[in-house]
Amino acid sequence: MAESTRDIKRRVKGISNIKQITKAMELIASVRLRRAREKLERTRPYYRTIYDNIRQVLSSAGNISHPYLDKREGNKTLYIVVTADRGLAGGFNSNIIKLTEEEIKDKKDSSFLITVGLKGRDYFRRKGYNIVHELVGMTENPTFSHAKQIGQKVMEMYKEGEVDAVKIVYTKFITTISQETNMLKLLPSEDLREGEEVKSSVIEYEPSPEAVLDFLIPKYIESVIYGALMESSCSQQGARRTAMENATDNAEEMLEELQLSYNRARQAAITMEITEIVTGAEALK
Amino acid sequence: MGFYLEIVTPDRFFFSGEVDRVIVRGVEGDLAVLKNRAPLVTPLAIGKIRILQDGKERVAATAGGYINVQKDKTTIIADSAEWPDEIDVERAKEAKARAERRLKEQAEGLDIIRAENALKRALNRLEVANLKKYDEEKFDR
Numbered sequence: 148m149a150e151s152t153r154d155i156k157r158r159v160k161g162i163s164n165i166k167q168i169t170k171a172m173e174l175i176a177s178v179r180l181r182r183a184r185e186k187l188e189r190t191r192p193y194y195r196t197i198y199d200n201i202r203q204v205l206s207s208a209g210n211i212s213h214p215y216l217d218k219r220e221g222n223k224t225l226y227i228v229v230t231a232d233r234g235l236a237g238g239f240n241s242n243i244i245k246l247t248e249e250e251i252k253d254k255k256d257s258s259f260l261i262t263v264g265l266k267g268r269d270y271f272r273r274k275g276y277n278i279v280h281e282l283v284g285m286t287e288n289p290t291f292s293h294a295k296q297i298g299q300k301v302m303e304m305y306k307e308g309e310v311d312a313v314k315i316v317y318t319k320f321i322t323t324i325s326q327e328t329n330m331l332k333l334l335p336s337e338d339l340r341e342g343e344e345v346k347s348s349v350i351e352y353e354p355s356p357e358a359v360l361d362f363l364i365p366k367y368i369e370s371v372i373y374g375a376l377m378e379s380s381c382s383q384q385g386a387r388r389t390a391m392e393n394a395t396d397n398a399e400e401m402l403e404e405l406q407l408s409y410n411r412a413r414q415a416a417i418t419m420e421i422t423e424i425v426t427g428a429e430a431l432k
Numbered sequence: 433m434g435f436y437l438e439i440v441t442p443d444r445f446f447f448s449g450e451v452d453r454v455i456v457r458g459v460e461g462d463l464a465v466l467k468n469r470a471p472l473v474t475p476l477a478i479g480k481i482r483i484l485q486d487g488k489e490r491v492a493a494t495a496g497g498y499i500n501v502q503k504d505k506t507t508i509i510a511d512s513a514e515w516p517d518e519i520d521v522e523r524a525k526e527a528k529a530r531a532e533r534r535l536k537e538q539a540e541g542l543d544i545i546r547a548e549n550a551l552k553r554a555l556n557r558l559e560v561a562n563l564k565k566y567d568e569e570k571f572d573r
Binding site: 186189190192193196197200203204291294349350351352353354358359362363366370373 | 438440441442443444445458459460470471472473474475497498500502507509511
């Protein structure tokens with residue numbers, strides 16, 4: 148029985164070590180989450196404002212025709228998939244990957260991917276999808292220039308007719324404990340046109356409505372991408388924090404159970420020893 | 433009595449409040465917006481924003497973006513915006529030197545427009561940062 152108590156002790160030690168690590172990761176994730184959240188709060192006004200603005204312009208601009216707004220015939224689609232660089236974030240990466248793969252698995256040839264984050268890139272590369280562009284190592288701290296970089300690539304491909312639609316898959320940050328995977332259509336943005344027709348006074352466009360849209364739509368795309376990157380980076384920390392919190396809790400639970408069985412084993416060993424001594428003494432009489 | 437102005441950049445809510453006048457550098461030239469201006473949307477060039485508020489003028493350096501004048505409020509969306517005292521002069525100087533060197537060398541595959549824009553941004557920042565110095569000198573006297 149002595150063997151068994153030693154085994155249990157070893158396991159307790161191992162689990163405590165793991166618990167320390169998960170606890171530390173939880174703390175790091177909460178700090179980063181707070182920072183990411185502050186940043187998200189600061190950037191939300193930006194892309195909300197742009198979104199509202201563009202809707203307003205389009206609804207009052209009437210029937211301006213613009214290549215970015217009109218639906219196309221083809222079915223080649225570009226997906227921007229926002230994952231994390233690192234794992235241990237619960238279902239964060241796998242949810243995104245699952246959502247994307249469900250959408251594209253039957254049309255591998257007509258789907259193109261821009262992957263953000265190591266995890267997504269590795270997965271889709273291994274599965275042999277067409278990855279046209281990748282960004283890694285920045286998911287925890289995305290900046291506007293990253294969004295710009297993706298946006299330029301997207302618009303270039305769309306303009307050249309290499310793709311007919313663009314969608315972005317990201318994780319929306321709702322609260323610290325709840326995040327939601329989301330797929331959003333970026334191009335063509337014909338949906339932007341829908342909604343109530345604002346019959347406001349005529350808006351002036353300088354130099355011309357077309358030129359303004361030429362400028363506004365890329366801006367819109369960049370800001371949506373930026374928003375998605377920010378939301379995802381925040382969600383990532385939230386998911387990681389929750390996952391690590393659960394892991395710590397589980398470790399604690401296991402430790403408690405092991406402590407019980409350790410005590411039991413120890414007790415059993417003592418009892419056995421006493422029995423042996425008593426039996427031995429008895430035999431000597 | 434003025435009108436409501438909001439300036440938003442990707443990383444923060446830069447400015448909001450009642451102002452009397454705002455002058456921006458549009459792609460077609462400088463443009464002053466006063467109260468009750470007809471609705472207008474136009475992209476902005478790299479330049480200064482001058483805000484007149486309660487008889488005082490505040491200047492900020494901005495790069496890119498657009499202005500949207502509406503009946504009830506005016507919104508400026510900028511790629512970046514800085515008050516004079518927030519400008520990192522050293523960084524702007526470095527950026528200026530870098531852009532000038534690139535334009536001079538004309539290396540193959542150089543994105544000339546990008547380099548020119550970088551130069552413009554750096555010069556604009558330096559100019560606005562100098563404005564502050566100038567103001568302080570005036571103030572000291």
